[in-house]
Amino acid sequence: MMSKPWYKQVWPWILISLPVFSVLKAVHTVYIMNQQSPDLVVDDYYAEGKAINQNLSLYREAAARNLHAKVLLAGNKAILTFDTNSILDEDLTLDFVHNTLAAQDFKVIAHRSGESMYVAELPVTPTGRWNLVVHDNANQWKLRASLSLPAIDAIKLTY
Template sequence: MIKPWYKQIWPWLLISLPVFSILKAVHTVYIMNQQSPDLVVDDYYAQGKAINQNLSLYREAAARNLHANVLLAGNKAVLSFQANNVLDQQLVLDFVHNTIANKDFKVVAERSGESMYIAELPVTPTGKWSLVVHDPANQWKLRAALSLPATEPIKLTY
């Protein structure tokens, strides 16, 4: 005598494959909604429309002939300018993590000597970062792509 279909193993194995796939898809959607990746710039397209304004600050740094290097040692950032330019007593350093927005931080570097600035960092950054250096009045900007830890000074560009 043949058993009814619901008492055999083969139909249940065949039914379990699509059911398992559906459950796994629902679980994946749940994980995606709970742990969505951070966007470093929330409004990317609005930022894209303002690209000329941002580039003008880098052009201003080029017009002022600003050249600088940054050395990150432990929790200190040492900025050294190559020319003796008339700069403020403080500079702002924006550390922007490439993928995780809540790791971003901003520090103020104090002048130490004629063309050197020192800032104390709240954390010792590791991995890939973008560094933007600007004056408190936000009239010019310099930037660098950082791959940390670094043992040599990193050149800031326009």
């Protein structure tokens, strides 16, 4: 009785399929990595480190001025309310920074609406995890908050 040639048997094909499947999966993984590269790595670490000290001084300035605020996001509007009537500019800048996707970051100008309230129109209604940084136009102070949207209540900004 003659045995079948190797290519007509099942076991060699099963053994060959394992490395072939591994190679195809590796190629697929490389493709996915190239399509969605992370935005979290910064090229110039030294310059970023120096900028951190400057940013911290802006938060300390907000603490020295005793600035406290809350933000409420209602649809495509951001309503910023300060606890006390501080001497503030007519306009403030709100930087919405997405936690992982830098392409979704955006910046809006909030206009004064009354004694201690500012209102800004948002280009999109943000959902998910965001960081909000509020600062004056002269960049003398900053407040920040971590947002998990949609939120029901107003979110307190800190320094």
